[in-house]
Amino acid sequence: MGDRERIAIRINGIVQGVGFRPFIFNLALEHGLTGWVTNDSAGVLIEVEGSGSKLNAFLKDIKLKAPPLAHIVSIKSWSIDPIGDNEFIIRASDRSEKVKTLISPDMALCEDCYREMMDPQDRRYLYPFINCTNCGPRFTIIEEMPYDRLYTTMREFIMCPECQREYDDPKNRRFHAQPNACPVCGPEVWLTDRTGKRVDERSSLDYGLVDEVAATYELCEKVKGDKSIGLLPEWVRPIFQLKTELKKGKIAAVKGLGGYHLVCDALNREAVQNLRKRKYRPDKPLAVMMPNLDVVRRYCQVSSEEEKLLISPVRPIVLLKWKAKGYDGITLEVAPAQSRLGVMLPYTPLHYLLFDESLPVLVMTSGNISGEPIIYDDQEAVERLGDIVDYFLVHNRRIVRPCDDSVQRVDNSPVMIRRSRGYAPIPLRLPAVKEPILACGGEMNNIFALAEKGLVFMSQHIGDLKTKNSLYHYRRMIDEMVKLFEIEPEIVVHDLHPEYISTKFALKKYKDKRLIGVQHHHAHIASCMAEHGLDGQVIGLAFDGTGYGTDGKIWGGEILIASPEKFERWAHLKYLPLPGGDKGVKEPWRIGVAYLLKALPDADWLQELPFWYSLKDEINMLKTIIEKGIKVPETSSMGRLFDAVAAILGIRTRISYEGQAAIELEELAGEELGEPYPFIVEDDSPPFVINPLPIISAIIRDLRAGKKAYKIARRFHGTVVEMALNLCIKIRQELGLQRVVMSGGVFQNRLLSLGLKKCLEGEGFEVFQHCQVPTNDGGLALGQVYVASQCILKKEDTFG
Numbered sequence: 001m002g003d004r005e006r007i008a009i010r011i012n013g014i015v016q017g018v019g020f021r022p023f024i025f026n027l028a029l030e031h032g033l034t035g036w037v038t039n040d041s042a043g044v045l046i047e048v049e050g051s052g053s054k055l056n057a058f059l060k061d062i063k064l065k066a067p068p069l070a071h072i073v074s075i076k077s078w079s080i081d082p083i084g085d086n087e088f089i090i091r092a093s094d095r096s097e098k099v100k101t102l103i104s105p106d107m108a109l110c111e112d113c114y115r116e117m118m119d120p121q122d123r124r125y126l127y128p129f130i131n132c133t134n135c136g137p138r139f140t141i142i143e144e145m146p147y148d149r150l151y152t153t154m155r156e157f158i159m160c161p162e163c164q165r166e167y168d169d170p171k172n173r174r175f176h177a178q179p180n181a182c183p184v185c186g187p188e189v190w191l192t193d194r195t196g197k198r199v200d201e202r203s204s205l206d207y208g209l210v211d212e213v214a215a216t217y218e219l220c221e222k223v224k225g226d227k228s229i230g231l232l233p234e235w236v237r238p239i240f241q242l243k244t245e246l247k248k249g250k251i252a253a254v255k256g257l258g259g260y261h262l263v264c265d266a267l268n269r270e271a272v273q274n275l276r277k278r279k280y281r282p283d284k285p286l287a288v289m290m291p292n293l294d295v296v297r298r299y300c301q302v303s304s305e306e307e308k309l310l311i312s313p314v315r316p317i318v319l320l321k322w323k324a325k326g327y328d329g330i331t332l333e334v335a336p337a338q339s340r341l342g343v344m345l346p347y348t349p350l351h352y353l354l355f356d357e358s359l360p361v362l363v364m365t366s367g368n369i370s371g372e373p374i375i376y377d378d379q380e381a382v383e384r385l386g387d388i389v390d391y392f393l394v395h396n397r398r399i400v401r402p403c404d405d406s407v408q409r410v411d412n413s414p415v416m417i418r419r420s421r422g423y424a425p426i427p428l429r430l431p432a433v434k435e436p437i438l439a440c441g442g443e444m445n446n447i448f449a450l451a452e453k454g455l456v457f458m459s460q461h462i463g464d465l466k467t468k469n470s471l472y473h474y475r476r477m478i479d480e481m482v483k484l485f486e487i488e489p490e491i492v493v494h495d496l497h498p499e500y501i502s503t504k505f506a507l508k509k510y511k512d513k514r515l516i517g518v519q520h521h522h523a524h525i526a527s528c529m530a531e532h533g534l535d536g537q538v539i540g541l542a543f544d545g546t547g548y549g550t551d552g553k554i555w556g557g558e559i560l561i562a563s564p565e566k567f568e569r570w571a572h573l574k575y576l577p578l579p580g581g582d583k584g585v586k587e588p589w590r591i592g593v594a595y596l597l598k599a600l601p602d603a604d605w606l607q608e609l610p611f612w613y614s615l616k617d618e619i620n621m622l623k624t625i626i627e628k629g630i631k632v633p634e635t636s637s638m639g640r641l642f643d644a645v646a647a648i649l650g651i652r653t654r655i656s657y658e659g660q661a662a663i664e665l666e667e668l669a670g671e672e673l674g675e676p677y678p679f680i681v682e683d684d685s686p687p688f689v690i691n692p693l694p695i696i697s698a699i700i701r702d703l704r705a706g707k708k709a710y711k712i713a714r715r716f717h718g719t720v721v722e723m724a725l726n727l728c729i730k731i732r733q734e735l736g737l738q739r740v741v742m743s744g745g746v747f748q749n750r751l752l753s754l755g756l757k758k759c760l761e762g763e764g765f766e767v768f769q770h771c772q773v774p775t776n777d778g779g780l781a782l783g784q785v786y787v788a789s790q791c792i793l794k795k796e797d798t799f800g
């Protein structure tokens, strides 16, 4: 035993439920080491014994060869006394200790499982719940930690002997795969009508012959000519029955990984129109699912970077350039007035089984009531989606918490639009964080965050908190995550807006904790700084829709000198009365009128803008209100300036979803910036006021001269770029700052953010944009955490 050494190794990160112990087991065998591995409260603990050189090689391999879903945060090792054991074993998890470990997100079906599912000889042939240690549900089925079948919703299914054998065999790729299942012992699907009454006809119906199976994608090659495999397995028949109905134009709610999707044939115009009508969603684009990259390439332009994202185990919705836009089979109703289509590939086995050659593209949109989280409870689905759908495809693997699809797009590199399934709850690193912090986020696109010891756990997408139901989920998710991650917040951060539901919630529920209020746009900029590990002062461009300012007004066109602990408002758009408050947001013509009244008070622009004529009476009423000086909130919002221009160009006078007018204005401009319009920077000392009225006058002049709307849209985008660039140069001259950080909802505008970045870099600035969290309010919580942690560190209470 002489030269034998023994070391203990502690690994933190996402190392449970991702095949880490079998990986260690096999690695130890490979290196001829003895000892044991176990999951415990903090991750994975290992003791190994053998020669020093073998131990070193073993340690190196852990980092090099870790399983695909593992996410190692730290590895520590230290020497202990050898005990001379003669085998390597996997020890059962210890439940007696307090649990504190990271949870894996849900991951898409892996290739090995896909192959098995499509193999007629395999016992899981066409089984919609096939999974292994490298794939399948995690975050959405875990009730408690540690991650063990007993503490997931899979405990309701007792494994059959064959599954149990796989589960117990360290050499099997399903060793300790907690959701392991097969048609004999695992979850099943069935079909119901809109009232929840079961309608599938399992064995009696004569459908689903081999030809139908053969039509399933990629199975074609294998099965063609081989008619010997007989009827479809019983367990997949409800899915094929649903497919027959989808082909007739019916609408279904399909239970997936993190909740229900509303599904219909994207090539069937009537079906999509029906879905829109029943869901009261006239314009907002619907995401689609396609079975594989070949089909995606048929309809969309896809770069290699976009392909990589589409097939990654996260399987986000990726916004892709739509090639023929409504002239290729996919009905225009899927995404009216858009040049991009939100596309994802199947991520559960069940999804794969929904497609075939005559059903190549499915609308796959969250089954929710507008703005609320995706519905995941079977009873609630029937109650709330029953009026929208004809069928429900249900299964009996319970979902513990809802998780919406993530949404991304690729500019130069991937950009996050919604960070949810596949990402949550992977933590982001932020070394500044010490004490436990809860950041409550904003009100729209809410994501909250729990942070401690250098890690920030962003929640999945919660949505807009304005409805009772979302608020209920918000509170529940916070309580749940506090429990799951065992982070009891000592500091609670909220937005400054006194009317935000998240603010009211924080002030009421956590009144005994240390509360820190962070200004909305400061949080935006700090969020982007946190992503890039920046501290010190930066130029912060916060171009946004709505955010509460320290003067009680609505901010949103802000140029800040910001550091994580404080900010100075260096410049902003000139205040404009926002007639009708929130109503003005939904009816951009009101902002248009407010701007026109200031820019051209005497002109009869009502005559010149024919598309406004139907609004004549309302406009005159509004004019009276503004002229009388009746008190209305004032705003410096950049988002509203975009709305005003969209309204003046006749693109949108009313909107049906957030940001619609600005999005359509960008669509109109296409990919080019135009020559800037004039604007004025007023006052000699900060905060400088940027007066955009000359822009409005110039636009009207262009309209009078018969200039095309798309040209005006390009010039307007060029103006905003010029405006930001000018002020950054001015700041650099005065303060010597080089780094520019861009954040806020307006930067979802690709033309603006790419164009501005290019110009700034051309002038020698260092430019930082969001990539891991959204630039909209979905990224706010990260910034709130950063500001709060710095305030505590530097003992400054900015706005608390």
Ligand SMILES: [Zn+2]
Residues within 6 Å of the ligand: 109, 110, 111, 112, 113, 114, 131, 132, 133, 134, 135, 136
């Ligand atoms: Zn798998």
Ligand SMILES: [Zn+2]
Residues within 6 Å of the ligand: 159, 160, 161, 162, 163, 164, 181, 182, 183, 184, 185, 186
């Ligand atoms: Zn089984």
Ligand SMILES: [Zn+2]
Residues within 6 Å of the ligand: 520, 524, 544, 545, 546, 547, 744, 745, 776, 777
């Ligand atoms: Zn915002």
